[in-house]
Amino acid sequence: MTSRQKYNLALLVFTVPTLLFFTVIVIVPIIQTFQKSFFDWDGLTPATFIGMDNYKRLLTDDDFWVSLKNGLIFAFVLVVYQMGLGTILAIALSNKSIRGRKFFKTSYFIPVVLSGVVVSQLWISIYNADGGLLNSIFSALGLDYQQAWLSGEHTSIWAIAFTNAWQNMGVQLVLIYTAIKSIPEHLYEAAKIDGAPFWKTHWKITIPLLGETYKFCLIIAITGGLNAFQNMFVMTNGGPGNISYTLTFMMYKAAFRSGEYGYGSAASAILVIECLLFTILINKLVAREKISY
Amino acid sequence: MLKRLTNRTLIYVPLSLFVLLSLYPLIWLLFYSFKTNEEIFSTNVFGIPKQWHFENYQNAFSAFDLLNYFKNSLVVSVGTVVFTVILSLMFSYAAARMKWRLANGAKIYMTIGMFIPMQIILIPLLILERTFHLQNSYLAVIVPYVAFQLSFATIIFFAFFRTLPYEIEESASIDGASVYTTFFKIMVPLVKPAIASVSIFVFLYAWNEFLVALVMISDNALKTLPLGLLYFQTQFTSDWGAMGAVMVISTIPTVLIYLLFSEQVENALTVSSAVKG
Incomplete structure (x- = not known):
C-alpha cells in the first residue's frame, strides 16, 4: 500500500463509524418522523397514507392549542427569569472587588447538575397545597396567597415552568459571566473617568456587547421551553385535564400510551418546525454583526 | 466611605x-x-x-432496590461516556487535522444534533430498537445517548484540535510515525483537558436523562435512577421522609462531581455555546 492509500484508509477508519452511527440513529429517524406524520400507523401493522389528516386533526384538537400556548408560556418564563436574573447576577459577580465570587457562582450552578426528576419531585412538596414550603412561607409572612399551585388553572403551567427556570438559571449565568469577563478592561475606562454610575455603565457598555451570548441564551431558553416534558410528566402528568400539556407530552401520550404513532409523529414534526422557526428568527433579529475586540 | x-x-x-x-x-x-x-x-x-x-x-434502602438503580445508572453513564469520547475524538481529529475535501461539510453535518430536539427521534428509534431487539438492555439507552452527545463532543474536540500547532504532525511524519501512532501517542494526550470536560458533561447528562429511558426501558431490573425515583413516587406516596432520602442519595454523585470539576463543566458549556446561533 502506498502512503497515500494508507492515509485514506486511516481517514475512513476515523470518520466512517461515527458518521454512519450518527446517520442511522439520528438523521434517518428525523426523516422518518416527518414521513410517518402523513400516515395512520399503530407502530406494528403497516402504515396507511392519509395525507394531511394528522395535521388537520391537530388543528381541531384542543390539546394541541393548549400545548402550543403552554410551550410559549414555558419559554417566556425561562427567558425572563434565566436571562434577566442571569444578567443581573453575572454583572454583580463580574465586579472584581466582590469576595467569594467562586462560592456564589457554584451555589447558583448546583441545581443544574441535579436530575430533573429530583427537582420536579422536590418542587411537588414545595408547592404542596397542605403545608408545602411555599404556602408555609406565605402564612408565616401573614400573606393570603396560599393555593393549590399545581392544580390551579391559572397557576399550574407557570409553577411548573418556574421549577425549570429555577433549576437551569446557572447555565445562563455562567455563559453571560464568561462573556462579560472577556470584555476588555479599557472599554470601561472612559465611563470610570466620567464617574458614570455602576448600573448605567453596564447598561450602556456591557449589555450591548453581549449580543452573541444573548443569541445563544435565547435559543436554549426558547427551545428548552418549547420542548418541555419532564417537569409536567412528573409533577402533574399533564393535568388536571390538559392544562399542563406540551407538544412533547402530546407526542408521548399519542404514541406511547394510545399507540397512535402517526399522530404523535405529526405533533413532534410541528415541534421541530416551531424550534427551527424560532432559531432562524433569533438569528435574523439578534446581534447580526459579529463583535470582535 | x-x-x-x-x-x-x-x-x-x-x-x-x-x-x-x-x-x-x-x-x-x-x-x-x-x-x-x-x-x-x-x-x-x-x-x-x-x-x-x-x-x-x-426504609428507603429496604423498600426499594436503590443499589440496583445506582448500578444501572453507573453502567449506562460510563458506557455512554466511553463510546461518545472514542467516536467523537476520532472523528474530530480527522475533521480538524486531516486533509480531505468534505472535512468541513462532515463537521457541520455532525453538529446537527445540537439543533434538533431529541424527542423527535423517539418514535422511529423505538421501532428501530424493537427490530434489533435492543429494548430492555443497557444498549437501548446507551445507543441514543451516544448518538445525541456526539454533536456536542465533536464541537468541543474540534475546537481543541484546531488550537494545536500543525508542526506536530509534520515532525511526526518525518519521524515515520503512522496516522494512528500520531493520533494515539501524540494528539490524544494533548487534548486530555477536553476529554475531561466532555466526559464529565456527558456523564452528568446520561446520569440525569429521563425521557429516552422512560420510553426504552420498561424492565424494572434495568431502570436507571430517574426512572427508579418515579417508580418510588408512585409506590410510596405517603412516606415523604423516605422519598426525600432516596432523592438525596441519588443527587450526591452529581453534586460531588460538579464540586470537584466545576471548571471543566463550565468550560465545556462555554466552548459549545460558541457554535450555536
Missing part, C-alpha cells in the same frame, strides 16, 4: 438572597429526608429536624 459601604451592601444582599433561593430548597430537602410527615408539613416546616430520623434512609 458611607457610599462605598452602601454600594457594597447593594451588591452583597441580592447575591446572598439568590444563594438562598438556589440552595435553601436543597437544604430543606436534606432536612426533610430526616423528618416525619408531620414535621415536614405542619409542625416543623422550615428548620432542622427535631429528631434525626435515620430510619428514613433504612
Whole structure:
C-alpha cells in the first residue's frame, strides 16, 4: 500500500463509524418522523397514507392549542427569569472587588447538575397545597396567597415552568459571566473617568456587547421551553385535564400510551418546525454583526 | 466611605438572597429526608429536624432496590461516556487535522444534533430498537445517548484540535510515525483537558436523562435512577421522609462531581455555546 492509500484508509477508519452511527440513529429517524406524520400507523401493522389528516386533526384538537400556548408560556418564563436574573447576577459577580465570587457562582450552578426528576419531585412538596414550603412561607409572612399551585388553572403551567427556570438559571449565568469577563478592561475606562454610575455603565457598555451570548441564551431558553416534558410528566402528568400539556407530552401520550404513532409523529414534526422557526428568527433579529475586540 | 459601604451592601444582599433561593430548597430537602410527615408539613416546616430520623434512609434502602438503580445508572453513564469520547475524538481529529475535501461539510453535518430536539427521534428509534431487539438492555439507552452527545463532543474536540500547532504532525511524519501512532501517542494526550470536560458533561447528562429511558426501558431490573425515583413516587406516596432520602442519595454523585470539576463543566458549556446561533 502506498502512503497515500494508507492515509485514506486511516481517514475512513476515523470518520466512517461515527458518521454512519450518527446517520442511522439520528438523521434517518428525523426523516422518518416527518414521513410517518402523513400516515395512520399503530407502530406494528403497516402504515396507511392519509395525507394531511394528522395535521388537520391537530388543528381541531384542543390539546394541541393548549400545548402550543403552554410551550410559549414555558419559554417566556425561562427567558425572563434565566436571562434577566442571569444578567443581573453575572454583572454583580463580574465586579472584581466582590469576595467569594467562586462560592456564589457554584451555589447558583448546583441545581443544574441535579436530575430533573429530583427537582420536579422536590418542587411537588414545595408547592404542596397542605403545608408545602411555599404556602408555609406565605402564612408565616401573614400573606393570603396560599393555593393549590399545581392544580390551579391559572397557576399550574407557570409553577411548573418556574421549577425549570429555577433549576437551569446557572447555565445562563455562567455563559453571560464568561462573556462579560472577556470584555476588555479599557472599554470601561472612559465611563470610570466620567464617574458614570455602576448600573448605567453596564447598561450602556456591557449589555450591548453581549449580543452573541444573548443569541445563544435565547435559543436554549426558547427551545428548552418549547420542548418541555419532564417537569409536567412528573409533577402533574399533564393535568388536571390538559392544562399542563406540551407538544412533547402530546407526542408521548399519542404514541406511547394510545399507540397512535402517526399522530404523535405529526405533533413532534410541528415541534421541530416551531424550534427551527424560532432559531432562524433569533438569528435574523439578534446581534447580526459579529463583535470582535 | 458611607457610599462605598452602601454600594457594597447593594451588591452583597441580592447575591446572598439568590444563594438562598438556589440552595435553601436543597437544604430543606436534606432536612426533610430526616423528618416525619408531620414535621415536614405542619409542625416543623422550615428548620432542622427535631429528631434525626435515620430510619428514613433504612426504609428507603429496604423498600426499594436503590443499589440496583445506582448500578444501572453507573453502567449506562460510563458506557455512554466511553463510546461518545472514542467516536467523537476520532472523528474530530480527522475533521480538524486531516486533509480531505468534505472535512468541513462532515463537521457541520455532525453538529446537527445540537439543533434538533431529541424527542423527535423517539418514535422511529423505538421501532428501530424493537427490530434489533435492543429494548430492555443497557444498549437501548446507551445507543441514543451516544448518538445525541456526539454533536456536542465533536464541537468541543474540534475546537481543541484546531488550537494545536500543525508542526506536530509534520515532525511526526518525518519521524515515520503512522496516522494512528500520531493520533494515539501524540494528539490524544494533548487534548486530555477536553476529554475531561466532555466526559464529565456527558456523564452528568446520561446520569440525569429521563425521557429516552422512560420510553426504552420498561424492565424494572434495568431502570436507571430517574426512572427508579418515579417508580418510588408512585409506590410510596405517603412516606415523604423516605422519598426525600432516596432523592438525596441519588443527587450526591452529581453534586460531588460538579464540586470537584466545576471548571471543566463550565468550560465545556462555554466552548459549545460558541457554535450555536
